Amino acid sequence: MLVRRVLSPLFVLVSVLSVAACGGGDTGQRTCTVGADCASGECLPSGQCAPVGDTVGGDATDVLFPDAGEDTDAADATSEDGTDAVADDTATTDADDATDTTVADTATEDTTVVGCHPNYDRVITRAEAPFGPNLSANYEITTDVTGFDSAATCDGAACAWDLVDVPGTVTEQIDETIAPADTWWEDEPGFEDATFAAVLGEFSVSYFYWDICDQTQLGVYQVTDDAVLLLGIVGEDQVDGTALVYDPPLPILKFPLEVGASWTVDTTATGPLCGSWADYVIDQTLTASVDAAGAVATPYGDFTDVVRVNSVLERHIGIGILPTSVRSHTFVAECFTRVAIVTSAEGADDEEDGEIRDIAEIRSLANLP
Numbered sequence: 001m002l003v004r005r006v007l008s009p010l011f012v013l014v015s016v017l018s019v020a021a022c023g024g025g026d027t028g029q030r031t032c033t034v035g036a037d038c039a040s041g042e043c044l045p046s047g048q049c050a051p052v053g054d055t056v057g058g059d060a061t062d063v064l065f066p067d068a069g070e071d072t073d074a075a076d077a078t079s080e081d082g083t084d085a086v087a088d089d090t091a092t093t094d095a096d097d098a099t100d101t102t103v104a105d106t107a108t109e110d111t112t113v114v115g116c117h118p119n120y121d122r123v124i125t126r127a128e129a130p131f132g133p134n135l136s137a138n139y140e141i142t143t144d145v146t147g148f149d150s151a152a153t154c155d156g157a158a159c160a161w162d163l164v165d166v167p168g169t170v171t172e173q174i175d176e177t178i179a180p181a182d183t184w185w186e187d188e189p190g191f192e193d194a195t196f197a198a199v200l201g202e203f204s205v206s207y208f209y210w211d212i213c214d215q216t217q218l219g220v221y222q223v224t225d226d227a228v229l230l231l232g233i234v235g236e237d238q239v240d241g242t243a244l245v246y247d248p249p250l251p252i253l254k255f256p257l258e259v260g261a262s263w264t265v266d267t268t269a270t271g272p273l274c275g276s277w278a279d280y281v282i283d284q285t286l287t288a289s290v291d292a293a294g295a296v297a298t299p300y301g302d303f304t305d306v307v308r309v310n311s312v313l314e315r316h317i318g319i320g321i322l323p324t325s326v327r328s329h330t331f332v333a334e335c336f337t338r339v340a341i342v343t344s345a346e347g348a349d350d351e352e353d354g355e356i357r358d359i360a361e362i363r364s365l366a367n368l369p
Helices: 060-064
Strands: 002-006 136-143 153-155 158-162 169-178 196-207 210-223 227-235 243-254 262-271 280-297 302-315 324-333 337-344 359-366
Touching (some): 227 262, 243 280
Antiparallel strands (some): 002 196, 136 169, 280 302
8 A cells, every 4th residue: 555645745836936036136145044143133034134234023024124215316426436226116015006116126237236126016927026046035834723714804995914923833934936957857857947946845655664756846837937836846856756747837926916907727747656657647727816916924024915816726537646636825015026835635625715724834035943
C-alpha cells in the first residue's frame, strides 16, 4: 500500500507562491537581515532598511512609503551632474480618486532610481506587482486553526480581515525566490522562459514504513506583462527525479487584479515524479476570481485597499493521483504582492458562499526575525 505524505500540499499551487517585494530601492540586493543591521532598527521584508524614524506597525504602507499620505513632487532630487533625477513621482492614499496615479520613476545616466509606489485604487497592475528572483519575506504560519473562518467583517461597504493572533499553532518561515541561472532545470524543456522558482514544500511517498521518496519541491514561474504563470514543478536536486511541466502554463495571477476579474484554465501536468519509470499525467482546473477588496491586518502591519483572489484548484484523476480540490484566498497589496493567504483543507472547497471554514493554513506577512 502506498501512503503519500505531503507536508505542504503539492498541488495547492496558489497557496505557496513565495514572493514578496516591499518598498523602493534595489530589492535584488539585501542590505540587512535583522533590525540590528539598520540605523532605524527595522529590516523590511525586502531586505532593505526602513528609513530612520519609521517603525513597523499601524499602517504598513506608511513604513515603506512614508510620503504616501500626500501627493509629493520628487523633482527636487538631483543627480551628481545637477540634473533632476526623478520627475513627477507621486502617490496618494485617496482610493476614491482614480485620477491620482503613480508616474514611473525616471533617471539620468548618473542616477538609478528603482521603486514601486502604491496609488490605493484597488486595481493592481503588473507594474505594482514586483515579482522576480532574489526576493524574500517572512511569514507567520498558523495551522490547526480553530474558531476562525475567512469571511470579512464589514461595516457597510468597508470590509476588513484581521489575521493577527489567529487561534492555532504558529511558526515563522522566510520565503525566498530563486533565480533560474545555474540550476539543474534552467535548460530543461518547458522551463526555458522561467523568471524565478520558489519552494512549494516537502513531498514524500512511503510504502508502510519504507520511504520511497522524500524531497523538497519547487514551483517554477514565468512573469509576463499580464500574468504570473506556473510552468511546472521540479525537485530541488536533479537526483530527485521530478520534472512536471504544465501545458498550458497555469496563470496563478492575471493582471490587472480588480474586483470582478475572473479566469478559468484547464491544464495538464506531465513528467516524472520521484524518479518514476513512466510520466505522470495529471489534469487540473484552476478557477479564480477577484471577489473582494478591503483592509487586511497582519503581524507586519495593516494594509488598506487589498484585493482578494479566490481560487479553486481541482485535480482530476491521473496515474497514481487521487482527485481532490483546494480553495485558497490570496490577499494582494500594491507593491507588496502577497501579504496573506488562507488555504482550505483538501476537499473543503464546497462552501456555497466561497468562504473557507475548514482551514489548513494561514500565512501572513511578518517582520523578519
